[in-house]
Amino acid sequence: MGHSRLFIPGPVEVSPDVLDAMSVPMIGHRTSDFSDLFNSAVGKLGKVMMTDCVCLISASSGSGFMEAAIRNCVRDKVLNTICGAFSSKWHDIAARCGKETGKVEVDWGMAVKPDMVRKKLEDGGYDAVCVTHNETTTGVSNPVEDISKVIARYPDTLLFVDAVSSLGGMKVDTDRLGIDFCLSSSQKALGLPPGISVAAVSDDAFDRAEGIEGRGYYFDILELKKMHAKGMTPYTPSISHIKALDVQLGRILSEGIENRFFRHARLADISRKWAIGKGFEIFAEKGYESDTVTCITNTLGVDLKKMQSMMAERGYGMDAGYRKLNDKLVAEGKPTTFRIAHMGDMTADDLRDFLDALDEVLAKMEVA
Ligand SMILES: Cc1ncc(COP(=O)(O)O)c(C=O)c1O
CATH class of the missing domain: 3.90.1150.10 (Aspartate Aminotransferase, domain 1)
Incomplete structure (x- = not known):
């Protein structure tokens, strides 16, 4: 073929050096060689995600971390901003995780505006707001920076950002915007094969998770953080993908x-x-x-x-x-x-x- x-x-085209990086022999995931690789990859990831937060890597596509943000950091109620299929999906995920959801919804093709979020937050009680940076269905880029300023007035409300089709191609200024859970997939602007996802998680988000039951196991961010401190993941990672990630992030930083x-x-x-x-x-x-x-x-x-x-x-x-x-x-x-x-x-x-x-x-x- x-x-x-x-x-x-x-998925997008992947450079031959990155594909080559995936076809090297395996190493054990409880070895210092693996920790060196992991630490190198997450160090570079912090630069690309413009953050000093803990950067997690999961052997799932981005949808996994969309669910993780909800399960770990929403006590009761979340506000979903909806402008296309992927932002609708995040709402669906929240509802299926049993959370109460509020909606700010615009016609597909339109962007979510900060005032709409402001009005909705006045209702009170939102543990988090989900914003899709780049709605891939409609080609709309939402004004995350302006929306983040509204959310900053609500200290108990976390900001979750889906940067699946923006990270690596458009600025995702995680720390400056106060994003508490910023997630992305490998197969888009990062230029990697599908199969892993990444997330930058703030201290406030980890603190929130401490008080939440039903975080599950695979996406428990407290488990991920504990092992992250040792340069590892709680379970067998996709070593080939992490190798490719490390090489590709190096290429991105050299560009x-x-x-x-x-x-x-x-x-x-x-x-x-x-x-x-x-x-x-x-x-x-x-x-x-x-x-x-x-x-x-x-x-x-x-x-x-x-x-x-x-x-x-x-x-x-x-x-x-x-x-x-x-x-x-x-x-x-x-x-x-x-x-x-x-x-x-x-x-x-x-x-x-x-x-x-x-x-x-x-x-x-x-x-x-
Ligand atoms: C904006 C956005 N969010 C979420 C997703 C879901 O990501 P994944 O397919 O990596 O689970 C996609 C996939 O295309 C997307 O474009």
């Missing part, structure tokens, strides 16, 4: 995180200009467009499945729209969407090659 270059919003944010912003700009130049529209609310994924309104009525399969014939893996979003739009009589992801180690040349191929496909389809 030939390799399709991925322009989907995760320079500010340079990396700048590169992603430039890729986003190229994508948006391409879409508008073709006669499409950008789905995300103006001023809140993501730098890692562009969601495009299919105003030209392109057959998205056909476009996807013609791009596959040219060796490109592309998105034909997020199904739940498109089903919703069809039901509302609105045009559907598709997404171009520009995250990880992608260069402007990679993106231009992809867009050239897409131009050729659209010309063949006689739509643009």
Whole structure:
């Protein structure tokens, strides 16, 4: 099977050095070699997550840490800010963990605004607020910094941030924003294979966990913290992934995180200009467009499945729209969407090659 270059919003292309790092012989996870590796990886992770907090690594995808934040740090009630499928999923997770949930909900494609959160917090009693930094379904980047200022006025309310599709591509200023539980997955802007997730957890979040029963076992952050102090995890970690993480974080730090944010912003700009130049529209609310994924309104009525399969014939893996979003739009009589992801180690040349191929496909389809 030939390799399709991925322009989907995760998994993304992974650099050969990182793939090589995964295919080295195993080491025991209770050895000093492993602790050296673990400490090296979490040290670099702190720099990329812009935090002095404890950085945890889990052999699960990001959804695991979404559940961990709820189970460990919500006593009774959590406020979910909802603007797409992944922020809805966090609400669902909280409800299934038996927590009382409040909602701030905006139309998919719009961003959550600080005033909406402020009004809701006035009801009182929220143990935490969940914010999705980058809603991958809609290509919206929520104003986490402004929202964090509202939450800072409620000292007993923790801030949880899903940085799954932003970390490694957009600034996630964990400590400055006072984020108590910041989580991300490996397979997106960090540019790693799927299979692990990371989280920076504040002292306040650990203190909260001390008083909470029903934290479970696998995602008990107090167990994770205890073993973290020894450079280990409570159970067998995915050693190959941690090796890859250590190598990739080294690559990210050598690129320079500010340079990396700048590169992603430039890729986003190229994508948006391409879409508008073709006669499409950008789905995300103006001023809140993501730098890692562009969601495009299919105003030209392109057959998205056909476009996807013609791009596959040219060796490109592309998105034909997020199904739940498109089903919703069809039901509302609105045009559907598709997404171009520009995250990880992608260069402007990679993106231009992809867009050239897409131009050729659209010309063949006689739509643009
Ligand atoms: C914003 C966001 N949050 C959460 C998730 C879930 O992450 P995972 O699939 O790593 O569990 C995703 C996955 O695409 C996502 O994009």
